[in-house]
Amino acid sequence: MTYTIEGKTGAWEIVVGLEVHAQVISHSKLFSGASASYGGEPNTHVSLVDAGFPGMLPVLNQECVAQAIRTGLGLRARINLESRFDRKNYFYADLPTGYQISQFTHPIVGEGTVEIELSDGTVRHIGITRLHMEQDAGKSMHDQDPARSFIDLNRAGVALMEIVSEPDIRCPEEAGAYLRKLRQILRYLGTCDGNMEEGSMRADVNVSVRKAGEPFRTRCEIKNVNSIRYVMHAIEVEATRQIEVWEDGVEVDQETRLFDPARNETRSLRSKEDAHDYRYFPDPDLLPLVVEQAWVDELERGLPELPDDKRDRFVKEYGIPRYDASVLVAEQAIADYYEEVAKGRDARLAANWVTGDLFGALNRTGRTITDSPISAAALGGMLDLVSDKTINGKIAKEVFEDMLETGDSAADIVERKGLKQVTDTGAIDAAVADVMARNADKVEEYRGGKDRLFGFFVGQVMKAMAGKANPAMVNEALKKVL
Amino acid sequence: MSLTELTIADAASGLRARKFSAVELVRAHTDAIDALNPRLNAYITPTREAALKAAQQADEALVKGEARSLTGIPLGIKDLFCTNGVRTTAASNILKNFVPPYESTVTANLLRDGAVFVGKTNLDEFAMGSANITSAFGPVENPWKRNGDDAALVPGGSSGGSAAAVAAGLAMGATGTDTGGSIRQPAAYCGIVGLKPTYGRCSRFGTIAYASSLDQAGPMARSVRDCAIMLQSMAGFDERDSTSVNCDVPDYSAAVGRSLKGLKVGIPAEYRAEGLSAEIAAAWQQGIEWLKAAGCEIVDVSLPHTKYGLATYYIVAPAECSSNLARYDGLRFGERVPGDTLDAMYEATRRAGFGPEVRRRIMMGTYVLSAGYYDAYYLKAQKVRTLIRRDFTEAFQKVDVLLTPTAPTPAFAQGEQSDDPVQMYLNDIFTVPASMAGMPAMSVPVGLGATGLPLGLQLIGRPFDEETLLATGSALEQAAGFTHRPAIRAEATK
Numbered sequence: 001m002t003y004t005i006e007g008k009t010g011a012w013e014i015v016v017g018l019e020v021h022a023q024v025i026s027h028s029k030l031f032s033g034a035s036a037s038y039g040g041e042p043n044t045h046v047s048l049v050d051a052g053f054p055g056m057l058p059v060l061n062q063e064c065v066a067q068a069i070r071t072g073l074g075l076r077a078r079i080n081l082e083s084r085f086d087r088k089n090y091f092y093a094d095l096p097t098g099y100q101i102s103q104f105t106h107p108i109v110g111e112g113t114v115e116i117e118l119s120d121g122t123v124r125h126i127g128i129t130r131l132h133m134e135q136d137a138g139k140s141m142h143d144q145d146p147a148r149s150f151i152d153l154n155r156a157g158v159a160l161m162e163i164v165s166e167p168d169i170r171c172p173e174e175a176g177a178y179l180r181k182l183r184q185i186l187r188y189l190g191t192c193d194g195n196m197e198e199g200s201m202r203a204d205v206n207v208s209v210r211k212a213g214e215p216f217r218t219r220c221e222i223k224n225v226n227s228i229r230y231v232m233h234a235i236e237v238e239a240t241r242q243i244e245v246w247e248d249g250v251e252v253d254q255e256t257r258l259f260d261p262a263r264n265e266t267r268s269l270r271s272k273e274d275a276h277d278y279r280y281f282p283d284p285d286l287l288p289l290v291v292e293q294a295w296v297d298e299l300e301r302g303l304p305e306l307p308d309d310k311r312d313r314f315v316k317e318y319g320i321p322r323y324d325a326s327v328l329v330a331e332q333a334i335a336d337y338y339e340e341v342a343k344g345r346d347a348r349l350a351a352n353w354v355t356g357d358l359f360g361a362l363n364r365t366g367r368t369i370t371d372s373p374i375s376a377a378a379l380g381g382m383l384d385l386v387s388d389k390t391i392n393g394k395i396a397k398e399v400f401e402d403m404l405e406t407g408d409s410a411a412d413i414v415e416r417k418g419l420k421q422v423t424d425t426g427a428i429d430a431a432v433a434d435v436m437a438r439n440a441d442k443v444e445e446y447r448g449g450k451d452r453l454f455g456f457f458v459g460q461v462m463k464a465m466a467g468k469a470n471p472a473m474v475n476e477a478l479k480k481v482l
Numbered sequence: 483m484s485l486t487e488l489t490i491a492d493a494a495s496g497l498r499a500r501k502f503s504a505v506e507l508v509r510a511h512t513d514a515i516d517a518l519n520p521r522l523n524a525y526i527t528p529t530r531e532a533a534l535k536a537a538q539q540a541d542e543a544l545v546k547g548e549a550r551s552l553t554g555i556p557l558g559i560k561d562l563f564c565t566n567g568v569r570t571t572a573a574s575n576i577l578k579n580f581v582p583p584y585e586s587t588v589t590a591n592l593l594r595d596g597a598v599f600v601g602k603t604n605l606d607e608f609a610m611g612s613a614n615i616t617s618a619f620g621p622v623e624n625p626w627k628r629n630g631d632d633a634a635l636v637p638g639g640s641s642g643g644s645a646a647a648v649a650a651g652l653a654m655g656a657t658g659t660d661t662g663g664s665i666r667q668p669a670a671y672c673g674i675v676g677l678k679p680t681y682g683r684c685s686r687f688g689t690i691a692y693a694s695s696l697d698q699a700g701p702m703a704r705s706v707r708d709c710a711i712m713l714q715s716m717a718g719f720d721e722r723d724s725t726s727v728n729c730d731v732p733d734y735s736a737a738v739g740r741s742l743k744g745l746k747v748g749i750p751a752e753y754r755a756e757g758l759s760a761e762i763a764a765a766w767q768q769g770i771e772w773l774k775a776a777g778c779e780i781v782d783v784s785l786p787h788t789k790y791g792l793a794t795y796y797i798v799a800p801a802e803c804s805s806n807l808a809r810y811d812g813l814r815f816g817e818r819v820p821g822d823t824l825d826a827m828y829e830a831t832r833r834a835g836f837g838p839e840v841r842r843r844i845m846m847g848t849y850v851l852s853a854g855y856y857d858a859y860y861l862k863a864q865k866v867r868t869l870i871r872r873d874f875t876e877a878f879q880k881v882d883v884l885l886t887p888t889a890p891t892p893a894f895a896q897g898e899q900s901d902d903p904v905q906m907y908l909n910d911i912f913t914v915p916a917s918m919a920g921m922p923a924m925s926v927p928v929g930l931g932a933t934g935l936p937l938g939l940q941l942i943g944r945p946f947d948e949e950t951l952l953a954t955g956s957a958l959e960q961a962a963g964f965t966h967r968p969a970i971r972a973e974a975t976k
């Protein structure tokens with residue numbers, strides 16, 4: 001599938017690379033013991049180190065390093081046993097020390113790859129260039145008071161992972177799929193909550209365009225896009241803009257831009273000419289970071305099953321289609337839910353119920369799998385009633401709706417409403433005879449060759465028996481008399 | 483003997499023998515500060531009341547037999563060490579009202595061992611200088627005088643306040659920090675002993691940073707033994723400083739007076755540089771003879787990259803300082819000058835807050851780190867630094883300790899060199915290489931020059947072998963019998 005944008009001079013291809021900032025899940029900050037939790041009154045999660053007080057020194061938090069290594073392993077990437085922290089110096093009011101500690105020349109994680117799957121089933125691999133650790137900045141406001149600045153350093157020093165992709169992305173859909181996959185992996189690993197609304201995951205988008213077969217042209221960076229949908233929009237909008245610039249016979253300037261979703265446009269933030277000179281150099285307060293292979297191995301052994309592996313296992317173990325398996329592994333909690341429902345039961349039936357009725361109900365009620373009104377055990381209980389033919393599939397839908405509303409177990413509902421399937425041949429035969437008698441004309445037509453009417457008779461019999469008849473037995477009885 | 487003339491070692495035994503009380507000892511020093519500080523300007527912030535209170539507690543501890551190595555000993559603290567609740571300025575306007583709510587590890591260690599802080603000593607602003615003339619709180623005067631000349635001399639820098647206070651009897655010892663010679667050079671100028679330990683030996687936590695990869699705290703005192711006692715307290719691993727080294731602290735006092743039989747002393751040819759005064763060359767030769775007499779073997783060695791030391795230092799140190807001082811922007815602490823925009827506020831604040839020498843080094847550092855020049859300057863300097871370190875490593879395969887002059891000249895008068903920054907930087911030509919290599923080094927006074935000013939010799943040791951420095955230093959001290967005292971001193975005013 002080749003995605004192109006049609007310009008006046010023909011088709012253009014787009015080239016996209018993403019830099020994702022993912023906030024590390026950790027108890028404390030990258031270089032201090034202060035809490036790294038989100039929210040809280042301003043300046044309640046701040047140590048003297050975070051505030052850049054004179055004489056304060058950073059001390060690397062091992063937990064954050066472990067999280068970065070786990071993430072690297074989850075991205076099937078090379079773990080660099082020796083890495084280094086640099087200072088990135090620039091005047092920015094939100095940086096208490098006047099520099100950011102970041103890994104520049106020697107990141108902890110090197111090349112890796114992420115597999116994505118598109119809606120048409122195409123599988124692609126997006127290269128990861130690197131993953132490095134760095135500190136988040138604080139927040140300051142200078143326009144609230146003429147003589148004072150308001151500063152909140154709760155975020156200052158929180159560990160971030162910057163995950164840089166190769167410019168392998170060729171369409172907005174791939175960008176979306178890549179971000180969703182990345183988020184899924186991070187969440188599985190428990191290294192980042194992937195919450196873009198709270199800013200714990202944000203993306204810088206590098207976009208350029210070219211004619212097929214050309215080398216890369218000038219790229220622009222769109223900073224800090226905070227939803228997957230916006231990333232996809234921004235790529236399209238920016239690519240279209242660049243195509244217009246090129247087709248007007250002008251060069252695209254390398255610059256940093258902002259995406260304005262309200263006006264569906266990107267705007268220049270700063271040009272290359274006034275780009276920052278960050279004045280990197282190795283942070284003299286920190287020793288090079290050296291990790292043992294044995295520790296990396298230990299972290300690898302402790303990794304959870306990753307989504308791709310889980311999907312493949314589901315296909316193999318439960319015999320469900322790859323697409324269904326992908327849907328079920330989208331989140332660890334869904335996968336766990338499904339496995340509980342499927343265990344010892346008809347796994348395909350379980351998959352249909354989870355991806356169909358349950359997801360529908362969750363969507364309708366605005367809930368997630370973790371606060372599902374029907375537990376995996378309860379859904380399993382209902383499926384057991386279907387399997388042992390206590391209820392049929394149609395009644396099961398009714399029971400499911402009741403479960404949603406009342407929270408009662410399927411067995412209780414069947415009992416209370418008297419929904420038990422009728423398997424008494426006498427009752428079925430009687431209903432069949434009655435339907436035949438009342439629809440003599442249709443019987444004639446059927447016998448005259450109008451086979452399609454069979455469904456009509458089934459429906460009438462089921463209706464007469466309030467849906468509780470065993471459908472297989474009804475079929476059999478009808479075939480006999482017809 | 484006056485209480486302000488005692489060594490720490492003697493005062494500690496005097497206190498234990500109840501010859502005098504800690505309050506008497508401390509009061510003698512705070513009185514001396516009251517009398518002489520208006521002239522010497524060795525202290526930015528004397529802490530008389532707190533010191534007398536601490537002295538009372540020291541006396542109580544002495545009575546209870548709970549005295550530790552420094553109980554009741556009055557010390558000056560370079561105003562680069564953050565002291566809990568006591569103004570800490572780095573001799574800069576930008577921090578002139580900064581009161582830290584925390585204690586540096588080094589000063590906390592000294593307090594743990596019972597020391598009494600009599601005040602915060604003056605220094606070059608943010609420790610940038612070799613003459614203690616860049617302080618926002620005014621220059622420090624060296625208590626020594628040239629023969630027949632009343633010109634005010636510089637005490638050296640940047641720990642000039644500490645050196646002057648110790649020499650003049652306004653403290654029994656003082657803390658210094660040494661980045662390129664800031665302990666050793668003022669020690670030489672003021673006729674005292676100053677020890678820069680191995681980088682990583684003393685924690686940098688709570689010490690205001692100048693150039694982080696070089697800064698190291700160390701003791702300044704009137705005897706080698708006193709430096710050993712102070713270092714014993716100051717040194718040690720600190721998990722709050724990632725560059726502090728986790729290795730045992732030996733018994734430094736035990737090294738003082740140790741036999742030097744068979745010790746190999748290296749004499750690096752490259753230190754016979756131009757600009758080395760004849761009297762210092764003579765003092766150096768005298769030192770060589772003394773160590774020979776003490777049983778040492780003298781070995782000629784070469785440190786071929788010495789000539790690049792100063793140039794490299796003036797790339798690395800400003801680079802780090804430009805980064806370390808970026809936090810002083812008027813936003814969170816320190817002085818703030820309003821401006822129409824945020825950038826204007828930064829500019830006005832930093833222009834008003836930093837003196838010319840600090841601004842010069844920030845500019846140099848910003849330049850050498852900037853994108854187009856990083857490879858040519860900073861990266862090249864780091865490579866040369868590696869070569870300098872290798873010189874020392876190779877020399878120490880042949881010898882145990884190196885002997886060199888500390889500074890090319892004795893103390894000079896205020897104003898004599900201040901108009902030429904490069905000339906000023908040359909004062910550190912002998913001290914900088916050991917700093918670049920992270921080696922421990924010490925300056926010991928060995929005599930007086932023709933004009934009556936003290937001359938110091940420098941000993942440079944293997945990493946974490948401060949003991950050999952102390953042993954060799956005490957041999958020089960013994961041989962020199964340096965008992966001279968400066969013209970301006972506590973006892974002299976009585």
